[in-house]
Amino acid sequence: MLELVFVIPFLIGIVAFFSPVMMGRILLVATGIIEFALACMAAWTTRLPAATFYFTAAPEGCLVLLVTTFLFLIIGLYTLFYLVETDMPREHVFNGCLLLFLGAMAMVAVSDHLVVLWVAIEATTLTSAPLILLYHSKGSLEATWKYVLICSVGIALALLGTFFITLAMEHGSINVPLTFSSLQEVAGGMDALWLKAGFIFIMVGYGTKMGLAPMHTWLPDAHGESPSPVSALLSGALLNCAFLGIFKSYAILHAAGMAQWAGNMLVGFGLFSMLIAGVFMMIQKDYKRLFAYSSIENMGIIAVGTGLGGLAGLGAMVHLVHHSLLKAALFLSTGNILFGYGTKEIGKVGGMAGLLPMTFIGFTCGFAGISGFPPFGLFVSELLILFGAFKNHSFFTAAAFILLLILIFAGISKHFIRMAFAGRDAKLIREERLGRIFPVFILLAASILLSLWLPEPLRRTILDAISRI
Amino acid sequence: MGHVDIVLSLIFLSILMSLGSSRLLELIRVMSFQGVLVSLVPVLIEPQYQTMSLAVAFASLMLLIKGVLIPLMIWFALRKVSIRREVEPLIGYHASLFAGLAMILFSVFISSRLQVVDRPESTLLLPCAITTIGAGFFLLMTRRKAITQIIGYLILENGIYLTGTALAGQMQTHYVVEFGILLDLLVGVMIMGIILHRINSTYDDIDTTFLKQLKG
Secondary structure: OOOOOHHHHHHHHHHHHHOOOHHHHHHHHHHHHHHHHHHHHHOOOOOOOOOOOEOOOHHHHHHHHHHHHHHHHHHHHHHHHHHOOOOOOOOOHHHHHHHHHHHHHHHHHHHHHHHHHHHHHHHHHHHHHHHHHOOOOHHHHHHHHHHHHHHHHHHHHHHHHHHHHHHHHHHHOOOOEEEHHHHHHHHHHOHHHHHHHHHHHHHHHHHHHHOOOOOOOHHHHHHOOOOHHHHHHHHHHHHHHHHHHHHHHHHHHHHOOHHHHHHHHHHHHHHHHHHHHHHHHOOEEEEHHHHHHHHHHHHHHHHHHHHHHOOOHHHHHHHHHHHHHHHHHHHHHHHHHHHHHHOOOOHHHHOOOOOOOOHHHHHHHHHHHHHOOOOHHHHHHHHHHHHHHHHOOOOOHHHHHHHHHHHHHHHHHHHHHHHHHOOOOOOOOOOOHHOOOHHHHHHHHEEEEHHHOHHHHHHHHHHHHHHHO | HHHHHHHHHHHHHHHHHHHOEEEHHHHHHHHHHHHHHHHHHHHHOOHHHHHHHHHHHHHHHHHHHHHHHHHHHHHHHHHOOOOOOEOOOOOHHHHHHHHHHHHHHHHHHHHHOOOOOOOOOOOOHHHHHHHHHHHHHHHHHHHHHHHHHHHHHHHHHHHHHHHHHOOOOOOHHHHHHHHHHHHHHHHHHHHHHHHHHHHHHHHHEEEOHOOOOOOO
C-alpha cells in the first residue's frame, strides 16, 4: 500500500505530540529510517496505491520522495545532537510537527489528483508554520506570519488555476478523472485557452511556495528565522514539493503541445529569480538569509532547466537532487556556526578555519558544491542545462544563465571568504561537536557519490521522470 | 428570480458591507453571514442536489465550519487581544465602497466576455465569484490589522470556492477532496489565530505595520 508512506508519519507525529521528549527524539530517527525504506520500495518495486484515484507512484514523485526521506533521516540524526545542546521550548511540538511535516511532504510526492496535491501542499505550510514560530522572538513571529499568509494566499491562486483546468476539460467535452496521469493522455483535447489560464495561476500559486521571484518574499525570512534543521528541511525538501506541482502541470501542457509557451514562462521566472537572488546575495549581512537567497537561485535554475526541456530537463532533475543534499549540508553547517559564535551576522563571524576546523571543512565543501565546482553534482547539472540551452539554440538564455551564475558566485564567495578567513578577533562561545558534524559529511559524501556513480534504479527513475517533458 | 439569485445578491451585499464596516466585530459577523450564503449556493444551484443526502450533509458541514466555527475562532482571538477594535484601513471606507462597486461592474463586464459553460440557473454566479475574489484581495492589501488580513484571506477563499462552483461542472465533485480543502482552511485559520495571539502578546497590538524588521 503506497499510502503508508504518509499515513505512518502522520500517526507517529500525533503520538510524538503526547510522548516524552526522549521518546520523541527516538521516534524522529526511527521514522526517518522507516520512511526511507518505504520510499525505496515505492520507487523500485511496484507498490500500488489503495486509492488509485487519488494517489500514484509517478517517477518524479518517487524522486522527490527519495530525496525528502533521505534528507529527513540525516537531519533527524543531526537533530538528535542539536536538541541535546539547545533548550528548545515545547520540544514535543517540535518533534510532532516535524513528523507531520514529513507526512505532508510525502503526501505531495505520491498524490495524483490535482486537488489532493493542492490539499497536501497547503498542509505542508500549516505543519511547518509552528516549527518557525518555536522561539517566539519578534523575528520568528514576523517570519511565520508572512510565511503563512503569503503562502496561503499564493496557494489559493493555485486552486483557482486547478478549477480553470477542470473548465478546460469541460470545454473539450472530456470526462476523465481529475488526475495528472489521466489528463496527460487526453491533454490534446482540452481547451487551450483555459488550460493556459490554469497554468498561469498554478505557476504563480505553487511558484510562491517554491520561492520563485517575485513571489519569494516570505522565503528569506522563514529560512533565516527558523532553527537550522528546519531551515535545512524547508530548503532541501519543501521547495522541491512545490516544484513537483509545477512540474506535473507543465507535463500536461507539454502533452497538449504548448511546451514552447509554458517553457518560456518557466525560463522567464527562473532567470528573474536568479537575478533577484544574485543581487540580494551581494548585500546580505545575515548568513542564513544568504543561503536562503541561494535556494531561490537554485529553484530558478531548476525552473530554467525544466522550461528548456530535453538535456536541460535532465539537468534540472539532477540539480534538484544535488541542491537538496548540498543546501541541507550548508544549513546544518550554519547551525554549527550559530552554535559556535552565537550570531547570525556575517561580520561577526570570522577565522573559522582556525576556530572550528571540522565545521570549516564541511562548510567549504558545501560552498564549493553550491557554487558548482566538481566533484559535486551541481557542476554536472549546470553543465547539462547549459548544453541543453545550446542544443535548443536558446543562446540568450544560455548567456544570461552564465552571467547570472557568475554574479551569484561573486556574491556568495565574498561572504564565504569573510566568514572563513577574515576577522581573527571573533570569539567562540561553544566548541564544535562531532555529533553535529558527521551528518554534514554524510550529505556531502552522498552528493559526491551520486555525481560519480548513479545507481541504475535511480538513473531509471530520473529518466522516466523527464521522459514526459 | 430564483433562490440562487437571491442568495447571490445577498453575497454582493455582504461584500459591500465588509468593505464598509469600521468595527472588527461587525466585520466578523458579515464574514459569518457570507460563509453561510456561500455554502448554500451549490445546493441551490443544482436542484437534484436537494434530494441527495450526501450533498446536503456536506453543505451543512461547510455551513457549520464557514458560518460558525471559523467566525467563532476569530471572535475568540479578538476577545483575547486588542483594546482598539476599529478596522484602521489604509484606504478609507467610502473609497473602499466605491472600489467595491467598481469591482462589481468590472466583474460583470469580464463575465460577459468569458466563454464559460452555460449556466442558465444564474447569470450572477460568475460576476459574484470574481467580485468576492477581488474584495478579498482588496481587504488583504488595504487593512493593516492582522485580523482583517485573515478575514480578507477567508473572503478570497469564499470567492475561489464560488468560482469552483460556477466553472467546474458538478461531475468533478468529490466530497473527500472538498473536505480536505475545508480541513486545510480550518487548520489554517487556527494557526493564524495562534500567531495573532503571539503578535498581540509581543507587541500589545495586532497591527502588521510592526512586522517590518526583516528586510533585504
